[in-house]
Amino acid sequence: MGARMVPFAGWDMPVQYTGIVDEHKAVRQNVGVFDISHMGQFIVSGPGAEAFLNRVLTNNITKLQPGHGQYTLLLNGLGGVIDDLIAYRTSEREFYLVVNASRIDTDWAHLETQLNKDDEVMMANASDFTAGLAIQGPQARAVAAAVFGSANSFPEHNTILVTMTENGPMWLCGTGYTGEEGFEFFMPMETAESWFRKIVDAVKLAGGMPCGLGARDTLRLEMGYPLNGNDLSEARTPLQAGLGFFVDLDKGDFTGRAALVAQKAAGLPDKLAAFRMTGAAPPPRPHYPVAFAGAIIGEVCSGTQSPSLGAGIGMAYVPLDAATIGSILEIEIRGRRFPAEVVKKPFYRKPAL
Amino acid sequence: MSNVPAQLRYRDSHEWIDPTQSPSPVGITDHAQAELTDVVFVDPPKVGTQVSAGQQVCVIESVKAASDIYAPVAGEIVAINEALTGDPGLLNRDPYAGGWIFKIQPSTPAEFESLMDAAAYGRHIA
Numbered sequence: 001m002g003a004r005m006v007p008f009a010g011w012d013m014p015v016q017y018t019g020i021v022d023e024h025k026a027v028r029q030n031v032g033v034f035d036i037s038h039m040g041q042f043i044v045s046g047p048g049a050e051a052f053l054n055r056v057l058t059n060n061i062t063k064l065q066p067g068h069g070q071y072t073l074l075l076n077g078l079g080g081v082i083d084d085l086i087a088y089r090t091s092e093r094e095f096y097l098v099v100n101a102s103r104i105d106t107d108w109a110h111l112e113t114q115l116n117k118d119d120e121v122m123m124a125n126a127s128d129f130t131a132g133l134a135i136q137g138p139q140a141r142a143v144a145a146a147v148f149g150s151a152n153s154f155p156e157h158n159t160i161l162v163t164m165t166e167n168g169p170m171w172l173c174g175t176g177y178t179g180e181e182g183f184e185f186f187m188p189m190e191t192a193e194s195w196f197r198k199i200v201d202a203v204k205l206a207g208g209m210p211c212g213l214g215a216r217d218t219l220r221l222e223m224g225y226p227l228n229g230n231d232l233s234e235a236r237t238p239l240q241a242g243l244g245f246f247v248d249l250d251k252g253d254f255t256g257r258a259a260l261v262a263q264k265a266a267g268l269p270d271k272l273a274a275f276r277m278t279g280a281a282p283p284p285r286p287h288y289p290v291a292f293a294g295a296i297i298g299e300v301c302s303g304t305q306s307p308s309l310g311a312g313i314g315m316a317y318v319p320l321d322a323a324t325i326g327s328i329l330e331i332e333i334r335g336r337r338f339p340a341e342v343v344k345k346p347f348y349r350k351p352a353l
Numbered sequence: 354m355s356n357v358p359a360q361l362r363y364r365d366s367h368e369w370i371d372p373t374q375s376p377s378p379v380g381i382t383d384h385a386q387a388e389l390t391d392v393v394f395v396d397p398p399k400v401g402t403q404v405s406a407g408q409q410v411c412v413i414e415s416v417k418a419a420s421d422i423y424a425p426v427a428g429e430i431v432a433i434n435e436a437l438t439g440d441p442g443l444l445n446r447d448p449y450a451g452g453w454i455f456k457i458q459p460s461t462p463a464e465f466e467s468l469m470d471a472a473a474y475g476r477h478i479a
Contacts, residue, residue, distance in 0.1 A: 019390035020416045214417055280438065282394045282414045305393045305416045334396065334412065
């Protein structure tokens with residue numbers, strides 16, 4: 001497909017097919033399809049699965065009805081983020097976790113250390129034999145209808161449909177990483193090729209195109225979604241990352257809870273702030289120094305040129321006094337400082353129709 | 354196929370220079386702009402700077418990456434293309450004319466001979 005390949009978390013991944021901006025706009029206006037086979041899938045089941053996951057994840061999994069999913073975080077004992085993931089309840093006693101490619105081995109090892117002998121939990125790591133496609137954009141529903149023969153198979157936001165087809169099983173998840181309507185479609189590797197062709201054809205017919213990691217990054221950053229490794233790390237808590245909404249401190253104990261409670265009481269040392277370049281400037285990129293009131297106070301975690309806004313955007317951990325909406329930061333780019341304003345997330349809002 | 358004009362000379366890092374003009378305009382090739390896609394910012398050199406052949410003189414930024422631009426020959430930077438400030442996409446749309454980046458007054462015109470001609474550059478990117 002004329003893709004430019006780059007290594008990413010052990011996979012050769014397409015960074016772009018036609019160009020980041022074209023692909024980005026296709027998703028915002030129409031539809032795009034991403035190969036997300038690199039992502040990891042764990043199946044956690046058994047009579048003790050719910051209690052176990054509630055003990056290791058931050059969100060309250062008992063609130064999940066079968067067929068529904070939630071964004072949640074896996075923390076270390078100090079409250080640092082090991083991974084952010086989506087947990088779906090596929091039945092009363094079974095959960096489907098979709099985790100980041102770069103963290104599959106770390107997550108798995110961590111979950112094993114958290115498991116007790118009498119937990120009555122089974123865990124399976126399906127990552128190696130699961131392929132995935134993300135279909136994202138206003139036409140995603142039309143693509144689902146064309147591929148599955150019915151729009152009824154389209155999974156609504158944060159829901160999952162696990163079903164069997166003549167091509168084998170599939171997991172349809174009403175999630176994405178772009179801020180657009182869409183779904184993520186997981187399947188066994190050996191059935192992937194025929195699905196890939198069908199879906200890419202349907203996407204092209206709907207006026208869309210295959211998209212690479214480059215557009216995936218600009219799309220998610222316009223929404224202010226964090227990327228693990230850039231914006232999340234084991235050195236900072238979800239409270240610092242602004243993800244407190246996905247942490248239920250009242251649900252009972254979980255790994256990292258005590259550290260979060262203590263941090264909340266003591267006050268956050270810094271916070272992930274969203275900033276937008278205020279004038280003509282080179283795009284901010286990860287690791288560029290960030291200054292406030294003349295002094296360097298941190299570095300850019302994620303940064304790019306927003307194709308929708310035509311401006312540089314990014315996120316950085318900064319002290320609370322620098323993190324208030326409207327405060328002026330400076331991003332140091334090749335020795336020169338360019339002004340940026342702290343703004344509210346998301347950077348991009350869909351225009352009202 | 355990329356456009357590789359016959360009258361220009363080329364560096365292996367994908368800059369072109371026009372030896373038939375004095376001072377000589379410098380830009381990036383059609384092949385380079387297609388690889389970079391979506392140029393969003395040009396950080397120009399300073400007029401009056403003396404540069405040597407192969408010296409990094411400025412940076413162009415696409416959505417994907419920041420790329421260094423090198424002087425094809427030694428000389429003085431005598432002009433920069435102000436139009437790129439407001440419209441960096443010119444580099445993508447018109448790499449050999451409206452998208453020139455800077456002009457250099459060569460100090461050693463013999464250096465043109467060390468650059469690739471169109472046929473050699475065409476093989477370089479094949």
